[in-house]
Amino acid sequence: METINSVLPLLILISPLIGFFINAVILPLGYRGFAKTPANLAGGVATFFIGASFVMAIMAFTQLSGSQAAAPSLLSHCFEWFNFGGLNIPFDLRIDKLSGLLVLIITGIGTLIHLYSISYMHDEECVGRYFSYLNLFCFNMLLLVLGDNLPLLFFGWEGVGLCSYLLIGFWYTDTEKANAGKKAFIVNRIGDLGFLIGMFMLFRELGTLTLPEINTLLADPNVVARIAPSITMICLSLFVGATGKSAQMPLFVWLPDAMSGPTPVSALIHAATMVTAGVYMIARLNILFELSPVALSVIAHVGALTAIFAGSIAVAQTDIKKVLAYSTVSQLGFMFLACGVGAYQTAVFHLMTHAFFKALLFLGSGSVIHACSGEQDMTKMGGLKKYLPHTHITMLVGSLAISGVPFFSGFFSKDEILYSTIALPGGISYLFIVGVITACLTAFYTGRMMSLTFYGNERMSHDVKHHLHESPGLMTGPLYALAGLAAFGGFLGVPHLLGDFLGHMPHYLSTWLDPVVPSKHLPLVGVKIPLHEGLVMAGSSIIAVGSYLLGVKLFKKVFFVKDLFAGFSSFHKVLEHKYYVDEFYDLIIVRPLRKISAFAGGVIDKYVVDGAVNGIGRGVRKVGSGLRMAQTGDVQSYGLMMLGGVIAIMIFIFKVLN
Amino acid sequence: MSVAIVILCVLSAMLAITMLFARNPVTSAMCLLGVLIMTAGIYGLIGEHLVATIQLVVYAGAIMVLFVFSIMLLNLNNEDTDYLKHPGVFYSAILLGLVVFGFLMYGLNEHFMNHRMDYQHGQFTPDLIRELGGNSKVLAHALFSKFYVSFEVISLALLIAVVGAVVLAKRKFD
Amino acid sequence: MDTSSLLSWIIFTPLIFAAIILTLPKQLENKFRTIALVQTFISAGLATYLYLNFDGASAAPQFVQLVSWLPEWGINYIVAIDGLSLPLVMLTAYVGPVAILGTWPHGDLRKEKFFVTLLMGLQTGMYGTFLANDLFLFYFFWEVVLIPMFFLIGIWGGKERIYATVKFFIYTMVGSLLMLVAIFWLLKTSAADFGAPTADFISLGRLQFAFDGTSFTSALTSPQSLLFLAFALAFVIKVPMVPFHTWLPDAHVQAPTIGSFYLAAVLLKLGTYGLMRIAIPLFPQAAYYFSDGFIVMGVIGIIYGAFCALSQTDFKKLVAYSSVSHMGFIVVGLFSFQKIALAGSLYQMINHGISAGGLFLIVGFLYERLHTRNLEEFGGLSKVVPVMAIAFMIMTLSSVALPGSNGFVGEFPILLGAFQVHPGYVLFAGSGVILGAIYALKAYQMVMLGPKTRTDLDHLPDLNTKEVLAMGVLIVFVFGIGFFPKTFFGKSDATLDAYGSTLIQKAGLQ
């Protein structure tokens, strides 16, 4: 792989930062306070800068695609970050084919969401603050993707965590929302610790943290043999980081709460970009992970488990954003499943398509909420189809895509994942079953969501109905754009089987990613055993369509599954309460933590440690006042004391002789 | 050793004990006077006539008078039995005193048994003194030749005594 | 300018100004702060000049000035600076103006002349301690620092000030007097080895002390260990390392804002600096032998301090305990005998100085305005005082060691380096990172976020210009160090490298 020194990565990275500074410092200074910055100005600035980096990203992309090299990459070396005592961490930014793709996704979707936000957040106060956060987030996300070494990646990794904290808690006067932000940050921190430890171990074994060097070192079998015993540990601790950031079991609890942030934020951060960081990281380090089958299978299982777990919860939610949140979690589970079975390209593929349709869905839901004047409960919606035509169309596309209805983007990626779970050497058959179940769950609750929202009778209150209105073009525009992507984005990764039909359409993505994320297994597809693939494809599409329609049909009148099958209600209760996970964590972690800290601060420190210190002091004073009694004030007692001294000295003398 | 010395020793010892236990200060003063006089006698008997004289004059003459005078002045002839109030203290003190005395006895005994000839003896054997013209003359010469500094310095002590007595006992404050 | 006596100028400039202040009449007392500000700026200027003329390429002490002081006892006035003391001196110099600006009196002045004089004396003591290259001189300044702080806490402090300040003084005395005995021992040995007693660090560094690590008792009773422990005790009390930390919360809580600022920003560093400068390099084998114990105590300190902080409702106490927790990292780094970690410890000293100092300033601002430190009585302030909210947020981030802030620059190398040798301990130390986030965010949320708890908050004045300047300087350092540590600490690298290699070699690790 050869490296082109270029300033583009730096520019791409810096431009949102500039926007951040303008919004955070300059404009407030100019207008004397955040609240006073005009919304459109703030939004315009922010959008301009992220847009600029989108343009530059395209330039970089073309430059990459233009080059003849096998694995071209643009590198901009900014400065030495750390450099002492054998720890050398340059501030290097690198765009290769993988990061290039993600940069496109981030900046592209980012731009759309910025646009959307301008009108969505128009009536809020402190819009300047909002947009500055948004830009800061883009900066960190880009740093995460562009960083050429793990510490830089970690920099972005924590940075996006911070921004999500800030944005979730954007309406901080509401303690609930503030708490949600705190929860997100802390849970992420737990993951980050894992990431740190992983980095430390890696450094301990390899003595470097720069990604290319790691890859080159790992190419050397001797090195691999040397570090073999600890690889699994390294991978697992890194994966802990991933679970934190990408909301996998057991650290997924923060994501649903994160929905209390503004909806565009959920779309950008908690659907499209940040939560996929874990997938990106694993894809980045695929060479490392390849070395540890154990870790891989753990990843696969965690992913599958999360997928089905979250999917089942989503079925029972009534808050539209919660539904989407859990579906996000479950889709991420899918991606990890793919990683776990070694289909990194597929994971990235699904990452991309998921970014499209999930962003779309969130924005759509945002538009719906916007229309219903802030109402998020689907049971108070229904029949919105005729009020919000554009929103309906676009969300329909999105829902079809996520359900995996054929020829929508979700269809291709999900199908590839399902197939790779059986067709790959690393594949494990029953994971396939899990995948399938999850797929039909997905389609089912998506259908339910659509029907509860857009179809059926209108349940919204009167004044809400009175205010109903389709969102302005600034919001629908991005919706349509994303809808287009969600609809046709899948054709970047057409499987060979179909590709043959469609005039030998190649798997663009896989060819693009091959140099960075080598696909060891995909050639199997369609070449050796087309039958399998066909079966899987057909089956999954049938399941998808079927359960989607089922979802739509069933919930015209009723809200819950339990209303249809009475026997289901008990389990349904569990689902409603998200398997009581939050309560469980509260019981085993939060409460004990509080108790311990109260004990440490209130009892041990005050009475044991400090008590000892003060006790010594008190003891000395007691002894003093005791000895004081010897001073009776009577001359002759002093004289007797002297006599005692004399006797003592004489006894000493007596010792002289014997 | 002469019988007289033994008698004097025994007498002064008894007087001392009486002094210790006498109720009335005047009695004790008299006993003390007796002890001092006995001591003077002993000095005389061992041939230290000058010392004996001084002892008589200063001690018996000056100091004891001073004592008796102040006893009278402050008419302190009331009985002092407070020291018997705490028998514990009393007997323990007596015991301690006996211990000290025992140590001294032990030491003296040990000294006179083994060590009395340790050091170089002085030149002033009795016959040399006799040759030089008698005890008083020798001492007088020594006093004014070899020890004149001490002799001078003593005057400071006396001066202080005078000043102190005046300062402390003067009735009228300025 | 002749730089031979530059260090002495840095040390004694505050003292000169103190003398000037003492001569001024009481009528001018509202000018005294301004004079103090001028003084701090002059000191900062001198320090900058020093920094610019410092040769980062050499590990040797520079700007050495030797004045014969008590040659009979082998004691000289030797001041010099090298890569270890340079950052700390710069820290002391640059937080000077911040301290004055950030604590500019709002209300009436109380014994202003005395106050300002003490501040200047304090600075002299701190500069002296960092610059002294003679053990006696070090001890001299080490003790001198106590006196102004004693008065600062005792006169301008809170309700329990007397208890706090006496505790602070006595606690430190216990350690430093035992250190004194150890110093005597060192001098005796040096007299035996070199013929004449000498107390300058370089020749002391050449001393060899018997150490027998065969069994614990033999190790404990061998002279090197005794000396090491005597010194270490003095220093860890100052750090403070659990369980010798209880003076710190009291002192911090009772001290006036500027007192706790200096306490957190500089005074605690005296302890770690002492460890780094004296206790560890002079007695490497003993230090290495006991390093596990110290690391364990450090880790315990990290976690324990974090837990204590978590349970506090007094804002200032919370920050104080967070200091305990953060200083634990430095101890871990120092005793891991690993170059990266050592460097990290030095950085962390500076970074903790900045972040903790900033947090204490924030506490001070709030106290000036609301006259309470109880977290429950705040809430929802960030709408009212956005600038303070931002400053507070940045300081919080720096104290939770977010990458890009200076805290990360300190903690990352420490953990990374320590992990290379003690993976197990670092796992626990890492949990301190999580707890750190928990209590820091808790504090931030209770103060700034949530609904307003009081009605009188509505027209709370935001930071005034002076305070903004003060925080601004700190913030510049937070991000400057966070992004360009090389620029700030580059001049220490040579020293750190030499230091680390000699240490590791002397400790018999290679």
Next chain:
Amino acid sequence: MTNDILLQILAAFLFTIGMLVVLLRRDTIMILMGIELLLNAANLSLVAFSKSAGMIEGQIQVFFIITIAAAESAIGLSILVNLYRNFGSIKTQDATSLKG
């Protein structure tokens, strides 16, 4: 059993008694007398030693000691008078206002 040992024994005995007087009798004037007795005992042993050693230092010093003793008793008695003025008593147990 010769003179000087006998005198030494007497001196020791007087010394002990004197000490006991000082320590036991609560009457200040008695205490002063005790001190005199002590000095006297010292003189005695001094003279005896010096005599038996054939020297004259002892005797010479005795002059000085006697003088000192006179001075001391003068001071002591005036202090006693002073005490009597202030306390109206010369018992030691009455003068115990300074203690603790």
Next chain:
Amino acid sequence: MRILEVFPAIALDESELYSLLPLILLSFGAVACLLAGCDKTRGRTWAFAISLGTLFFSIILGAYALLNPEIKLLGETLVFTSVTKTVSLMVMSFSFLAVILTYGQDKKEGLLSEIYALILFSTAGMILMMCTSHLLFMFIALEIMSLAIYVMVAMRRSSSFSAEAGLKYFILGGLASALLLYGTSLIFGATGSFQLENISEFLRSHPNPSFIFYIGLGLVITAMLFKVGAVPFHGWVPDVYQGAATNVTGFMGAAVKFTAFMAFSRIVQHLVFVEGVQGLKWFENYIWLVAAASMIYGNFVAISQTEIKRMLAFSTIAHTGYLLLGLYAMNLGDQSAGSVILYLFFYALSNLGAFAVISQFEEKNQKDLTLDQMAGLGLRHPVLGACLTLFLLSMAGIPLTSGFIGKYGLFNSVVNAGEVPLVVIAVLTSVVSVYYYLRVIVYMFMKESTAETASYQALRGAGVAAFISAAATLQFGLFPRAIIHFVKLISK
């Protein structure tokens, strides 16, 4: 044999005269003071002026006498070595300060003008005591000193405390001097000499002397320990310090302590630290014990005091412990003598200064200054408060002050002598001492002044004395080199 051959007539040559001259001057000055005191109206002022002048000139003479070679008068009864001359200079400087301190105080406390004379007398006694190496002459000098001090202590005639203190001091002092005397005679009996040098010669030749020598030595040491006020012979110290007029207390705390300790160290050096005498080892142990006991007892009891003079009295016991520590180290290490002198000098200075400050806040005939009365004093009178703080810090051995240098030198020499455990005890107890010294500072600066806060009595003399000793404390704390060098020089 002619008697004049045995006792040849004595003639003093010039240098001997010079070395005696300060003493003579002092005595004449004292007499002059007595005469000047007869003036009813301005007697005190006259006496003050005369005594001040006398001390001034005798200091100059003493300094001049330093140039003379070593002189031994009358068969080593009086020894004027560089050390003895120096220490007499120091003592005279203390008396100088004490005289200044007394001026003004005397009128307030109703002390008669004779006090100046007494100060001079006692100074002369002190000089003799430190210059002699003849046990009995030492006894005489001691008596001269003590008699004057007894009078000075009891001199506040309208105050019962003063009378009581005088009585206690007199009785115990008399007992002590009697012990000294009897001990001397026993030593004489055992070794046949009063001269310390000869006695140590004798001991070298007779490695196991007779038992009464040990007893005598024990008694002598007891008497000296009493004078320096070490446990368990310390009973008088607090009561006397408290009962005496504060200027007298200051004088005692400085000069008397200094003198007694010098004499004591001389005795110990010659009689205890003798090579090869087995029995004396036990005396060293005894000193060890007494040192430890004094340090612990003094500091611990001082903590529970609420009256400052009494507290300082107990702290002085503790300091005696430290000094004994240095003394104990003398036979082990060589440079201890110098460091002990230094420590004594510095300590005496700050002690005197402290009492000088205290005396300015006491009412007439007041027993003592309680801590409550000191509340807020430092803030009300910053300069005096600063001075007292300085003195207290110096006693606590905190840098910037001479006390630190003294303590440093002392402990350093002890550690060099290899006596680490005792130093550790000393250090730990001195932490305790820091506590009660700090408490005074706390009261002065950190408590608000109340109704019963003591009022400031304008005493010019005391102020000057306090200021001088503060300056000295600071000076020697920062630039002690000269004096250290000097002491090192003379103690060789």
